[in-house]
Amino acid sequence: MSFVSRAARQRGFVAGVLLLAPVIIAAVFANFIAPYNPLLYTAGSPLSPPNPAHIMGTDQTGGDIFSQVIYGSRVALYVGLGSVLLALVIAIAVGLPAGYYGGAVGEILMRLTDLVISVPSFVLIIMVVVLFGSKVNTILLIIALVSWPILARIIRAEVLSLKEREFVLAARAMGGGSLDLMFDEILPNIWFRLMPAITLQAGLAIIIEAGISFLGLGDPNSSSWGRILMFAYQAVYSGAWWGLLFPTVAIIITVIGFNLLGDGLAKAFNPKTSGS
Amino acid sequence: MGFLTYLARRLLFSLSVVLLVALLSFFLIKLAPGDPAVLLGGEGATPQYLEVIRQEYGLNLPITQQLVIYFEHLLTGNLGFSITYSQPVITVIMERLPNTLLLVGTAFVLSLFLGVILGIASASKPYSLRDRLISTFSLLLYSTPVFVTGLLLIYIFVIKIHAFPPGGMFAIGSQTSLVTLIPSVAYHMVLPVLALSTFFLATYTLLTRAGLIEAMGMNYITMARAKGVPEGRVIRVHALRNALLPIVTVAGVQLGLIVTGAVLTENIFSWPGIGTLLIQAVEYRDFALVTGIFIITAISVAAANLAADIIYGLVDPRIRSGG
Numbered sequence: 001m002s003f004v005s006r007a008a009r010q011r012g013f014v015a016g017v018l019l020l021a022p023v024i025i026a027a028v029f030a031n032f033i034a035p036y037n038p039l040l041y042t043a044g045s046p047l048s049p050p051n052p053a054h055i056m057g058t059d060q061t062g063g064d065i066f067s068q069v070i071y072g073s074r075v076a077l078y079v080g081l082g083s084v085l086l087a088l089v090i091a092i093a094v095g096l097p098a099g100y101y102g103g104a105v106g107e108i109l110m111r112l113t114d115l116v117i118s119v120p121s122f123v124l125i126i127m128v129v130v131l132f133g134s135k136v137n138t139i140l141l142i143i144a145l146v147s148w149p150i151l152a153r154i155i156r157a158e159v160l161s162l163k164e165r166e167f168v169l170a171a172r173a174m175g176g177g178s179l180d181l182m183f184d185e186i187l188p189n190i191w192f193r194l195m196p197a198i199t200l201q202a203g204l205a206i207i208i209e210a211g212i213s214f215l216g217l218g219d220p221n222s223s224s225w226g227r228i229l230m231f232a233y234q235a236v237y238s239g240a241w242w243g244l245l246f247p248t249v250a251i252i253i254t255v256i257g258f259n260l261l262g263d264g265l266a267k268a269f270n271p272k273t274s275g276s
Numbered sequence: 277m278g279f280l281t282y283l284a285r286r287l288l289f290s291l292s293v294v295l296l297v298a299l300l301s302f303f304l305i306k307l308a309p310g311d312p313a314v315l316l317g318g319e320g321a322t323p324q325y326l327e328v329i330r331q332e333y334g335l336n337l338p339i340t341q342q343l344v345i346y347f348e349h350l351l352t353g354n355l356g357f358s359i360t361y362s363q364p365v366i367t368v369i370m371e372r373l374p375n376t377l378l379l380v381g382t383a384f385v386l387s388l389f390l391g392v393i394l395g396i397a398s399a400s401k402p403y404s405l406r407d408r409l410i411s412t413f414s415l416l417l418y419s420t421p422v423f424v425t426g427l428l429l430i431y432i433f434v435i436k437i438h439a440f441p442p443g444g445m446f447a448i449g450s451q452t453s454l455v456t457l458i459p460s461v462a463y464h465m466v467l468p469v470l471a472l473s474t475f476f477l478a479t480y481t482l483l484t485r486a487g488l489i490e491a492m493g494m495n496y497i498t499m500a501r502a503k504g505v506p507e508g509r510v511i512r513v514h515a516l517r518n519a520l521l522p523i524v525t526v527a528g529v530q531l532g533l534i535v536t537g538a539v540l541t542e543n544i545f546s547w548p549g550i551g552t553l554l555i556q557a558v559e560y561r562d563f564a565l566v567t568g569i570f571i572i573t574a575i576s577v578a579a580a581n582l583a584a585d586i587i588y589g590l591v592d593p594r595i596r597s598g599g
Contacts, residue, residue, distance in 0.1 A: 111289075114289065115289075115292060115293055115296050117532070118289075118293040118532070118574075118577065118578060118581060119293065119296065119297055119300070119532070119574065120297075120532055120535045120570070120573045120574055120577050121532055121536070122532075122535055122536035122539055123535065123539070123554065123569065123570045123573050123574075124300065124570065126539075126554065126558060126566075127301075127304055127566055127567070127570055128304065130558050130561075130566070131304055131305070131308035131309075131315075131563075132308060132309070203419065207421040208536070210421060210423075211421060211422075211423055211536065211540050214423050214540070215539075215540070215543060215555055217558065229423070229424070229427060232427070233427060233544070236427070236430065236431060236435060237435060237442075239435065241431060244427055244428070244431055248420075248424050248427070248428070251420075251421060251424060252416070252419055252420055252424070255419040255420075255421075256415065256416070256419040259415065259418070259419060
């Protein structure tokens with residue numbers, strides 16, 4: 001049975017895809033969907049409630065919230081996926097040899113991993129952003145640099161349990177080198193264990209970026225959902241609920257979507273549960 | 277490995293975390309664009325004051341000597357001087373730290389307590405309507421950022437029904453006596469504690485549920501049931517003990533996340549802790565204060581982690597007996 005048809009039978013996977021589809025479409029076609037430039041301060045009159053010209057209303061300077069939410073999906077997906085891919089590369093570089101070679105090398109790599117996990121990462125991210133500038137790419141990079149350890153731990157644990165298995169031993173007996181064994185035999189077999197952690201981390205990265213932007217420390221040239229919420233928070237006492245509601249829904253949909261997708265993918269990849 | 281060896285190793289690890297954070301702070305200030313003396317002394321500093329800063333931190337000396345001076349300062353509790361408060365950084369932070377600990381501590385205890393109860397309620401009848409409701413609600417809370425929860429709470433309970441104050445820690449005038457201060461602080465704490473608790477509540481609920489359901493399939497549970505132990509006792513005494521171990525571990529790992537939550541929650545509810553202090557320091561570009569907060573936060577998290585490790589060591593017989 002093909003992977004696609006197995007995945008399609010996972011309820012969580014389907015729900016995840018359905019939740020993420022509008023976000024992905026919004027991100028890809030933002031230029032066609034959004035009626036205004038998201039950074040245009042004066043798209044309409046300030047703080048107008050949702051109306052035909054501005055279906056999600058406007059913020060206190062008159063910016064169009066619908067356009068900001070649509071473009072916000074680009075920032076969210078870019079930071080979420082970008083940082084998790086980068087974190088994954090680091091995690092593989094650390095976790096694979098740590099599990100495969102074990103011994104002193106593994107011990108040192110894992111202590112390093114534990115150390116990085118224990119650093120208060122949000123304060124570090126704030127410091128880096130303030131000292132080195134709040135470009136989206138800076139935020140993406142620093143999120144990746146603090147979020148790889150969780151993935152590295154999982155990779156190491158999986159490698160430890162797989163490296164003595166028959167198919168790995170057979171590949172070694174046939175003359176496979178260490179790199180071949182790690183990348184061709186072991187790595188393909190741990191994806192399904194890794195998948196929930198990867199999507200969870202993508203969701204977490206989106207939340208962190210939104211938090212940084214909400215505090216006013218985000219990239220002023222990008223329309224992050226956190227930034228819309230920052231303006232909405234400043235205007236909330238005038239009763240403008242629309243600035244809070246729409247970006248909130250967007251964040252929750254995206255993060256739940258990623259979480260469900262990860263669980264579903266894990267079940268689809270895992271031959272043991274694919275029938276359920 | 278005996279318990280003391282275990283303790284010594286964990287202590288050494290905590291110290292290396294603090295060392296790493298201290299080094300990170302040092303090199304971030306060094307590598308950042310701009311003159312470190314201006315970063316530490318403030319952009320409005322006079323040339324004379326900048327010279328004082330350079331002397332104090334040894335900024336004209338080779339980098340190895342700067343590191344020695346930096347660590348000498350740290351070991352004597354000297355984290356520099358805050359330009360915005362005209363006070364030593366450590367004094368400014370220590371004034372605010374208890375407020376943060378009060379907020380975080382209350383939220384932590386509340387979410388752990390409620391989370392375990394909800395987890396038991398969920399796992400005692402797996403896949404029932406009650407279980408599905410609790411699990412779905414937990415997933416929803418788990419996917420909602422703390423600051424979004426905080427904003428929604430403000431919108432509902434402050435703006436719509438005026439049930440709670442919008443922020444701060446106590447009403448003006450109530451600090452004259454403890455009799456008026458304590459109820460006022462409790463009243464001001466409700467919303468921030470609620471906002472900070474939700475995410476962790478969801479985590480502990482899901483963990484307890486997963487741990488219990490796994491434990492319920494074990495042979496020793498079947499054995500206990502076969503002996504005629506009542507179902508409630510099977511869950512509370514036999515299964516829960518084993519399900520709680522991973523919670524202690526995760527509670528430790530999540531301390532970093534609780535810092536994230538605290539920074540955001542404090543800023544939404546103007547809670548006078550080190551999270552609001554951090555953002556103020558950032559706005560005034562008071563980097564002596566920013567790095568001080570980074571180091572003190574790391575020390576607090578490392579200390580709490582150490583406490584979690586000790587509890588883990590005491591709960592897990594494999595470590596306690598040195599097995």
